[in-house]
Amino acid sequence: MSLTGKHAIAGLGLTEQGRVYDRGYMGQAVEAVRLALDDSGLDKRDLDGLLVNPGMTWTNPAIASATLQRALGLENLGLSLALSAGGATAASMIQQACEAIDAGLATTVACVFSDTPLKPPRPGGKKSGASASYGQAGGWDGAFGYFGVNARYAMVARRHMHVYGTTQDQLGTVAVVQRDWARDNEAAEMRGKPLTLDDYHASRWVVEPFHLLDCCLVSNGGACVIVTSAERARDLQRPPVSVLGFAQGHPGTDAVESLASGARQAGPVALAMAGLSLDDVDFAQLYDCYTFTVLLTLEDYGFCARGEGGPFVESGATARGGSLPVNTGGGQLSSFYMWGMTPIVEAVIQLRGDGGGRQLERARVGLVSGNGGILQTHACLLLGAA
Numbered sequence: 001m002s003l004t005g006k007h008a009i010a011g012l013g014l015t016e017q018g019r020v021y022d023r024g025y026m027g028q029a030v031e032a033v034r035l036a037l038d039d040s041g042l043d044k045r046d047l048d049g050l051l052v053n054p055g056m057t058w059t060n061p062a063i064a065s066a067t068l069q070r071a072l073g074l075e076n077l078g079l080s081l082a083l084s085a086g087g088a089t090a091a092s093m094i095q096q097a098c099e100a101i102d103a104g105l106a107t108t109v110a111c112v113f114s115d116t117p118l119k120p121p122r123p124g125g126k127k128s129g130a131s132a133s134y135g136q137a138g139g140w141d142g143a144f145g146y147f148g149v150n151a152r153y154a155m156v157a158r159r160h161m162h163v164y165g166t167t168q169d170q171l172g173t174v175a176v177v178q179r180d181w182a183r184d185n186e187a188a189e190m191r192g193k194p195l196t197l198d199d200y201h202a203s204r205w206v207v208e209p210f211h212l213l214d215c216c217l218v219s220n221g222g223a224c225v226i227v228t229s230a231e232r233a234r235d236l237q238r239p240p241v242s243v244l245g246f247a248q249g250h251p252g253t254d255a256v257e258s259l260a261s262g263a264r265q266a267g268p269v270a271l272a273m274a275g276l277s278l279d280d281v282d283f284a285q286l287y288d289c290y291t292f293t294v295l296l297t298l299e300d301y302g303f304c305a306r307g308e309g310g311p312f313v314e315s316g317a318t319a320r321g322g323s324l325p326v327n328t329g330g331g332q333l334s335s336f337y338m339w340g341m342t343p344i345v346e347a348v349i350q351l352r353g354d355g356g357g358r359q360l361e362r363a364r365v366g367l368v369s370g371n372g373g374i375l376q377t378h379a380c381l382l383l384g385a386a
Contacts, residue, residue, distance in 0.1 A: 011040030028222030049106030055115020086372020090340030170310030182330025245274030262378025285343030
């Protein structure tokens with residue numbers, strides 16, 4: 001039996017994002033849950049499910065849910081799990097919550113992410129980097145400079161450019177468009193910093209073809225959504241966001257060879273569950289760890305032909321007034337980096353009509369993607385307005 005429309009997101013909590021140093025990952029997680037409960041009008045005693053995606057800095061991620069449960073003072077949970085599929089985890093948590101509620105294992109589930117990789121500046125004004133490593137040099141690859149997530153995604157992007165003619169300007173257009181969206185997002189870290197294509201080209205190289213502005217932000221913060229039945233959500237204080245469809249896709253192939261993500265598998269399944277087609281989608285919130293990821297994901301969902309992601313973005317389709325607004329809060333490139341929670345947060349805001357100056361005229365159905373590893377994991381959500 002289909003789960004379409006049987007469950008809803010009833011609460012949203014987002015802490016202050018960016019260079020926030022006054023609390024650790026646990027404090028961020030606790031605050032995110034509290035904000036989501038306040039948003040929904042629920043009490044913590046209403047929670048009987050807790051799903052946690054621990055960030056890179058959690059001390060013991062295997063028991064993250066149990067640790068957060070103690071910090072929140074929750075008792076007698078019917079569902080408590082720590083999950084990790086990289087950036088695909090957040091959407092997968094919502095899927096897990098819906099399935100658990102449908103099975104009678106829980107009624108009200110908090111899905112939480114937090115991380116605090118940024119450390120305070122050192123004495124003397126010197127910058128300090130992230131505390132967690134996203135890739136170590138090792139072996140022959142490392143000896144020749146090919147190590148870490150940046151380099152591995154760069155290799156996929158470089159082959160895409162070689163095979164399909166994708167250009168540096170097209171990558172830059174993704175960054176410019178999303179910075180423009182961020183200008184009306186009060187939570188966005190880069191809100192007050194307009195960006196031109198010249199600015200993009202002038203930013204330093206990280207690993208070719210990626211400039212600094214091709215790469216997502218690194219943020220301290222927390223985010224939480226509360227999932228419950230659609231029937232119950234209708235009686236709570238905020239407009240519910242209906243969960244229309246979901247699916248996962250895990251290719252198991254080398255991304256450099258396949259030039260593909262799990263969106264090809266997950267998208268059609270989620271759409272079929274929701275009884276929708278791509279023509280029904282009003283906007284997309286796509287996981288954007290890099291500008292290139294947006295282009296590839298657009299192609300893999302079928303919004304444009306394979307190899308046409310660059311021209312699609314260059315045409316203005318994803319910008320204000322475009323046929324498919326994408327990452328309307330600025331995405332992880334210009335708003336904040338909460339892994340797969342970033343696109344979910346913006347989708348909820350749009351579907352509730354809370355987008356302010358960036359609110360879309362039509363926001364009835366949104367497609368959300370999450371991506372993990374080097375395009376190794378993928379999760380898709382179809383969300384709808386009440």
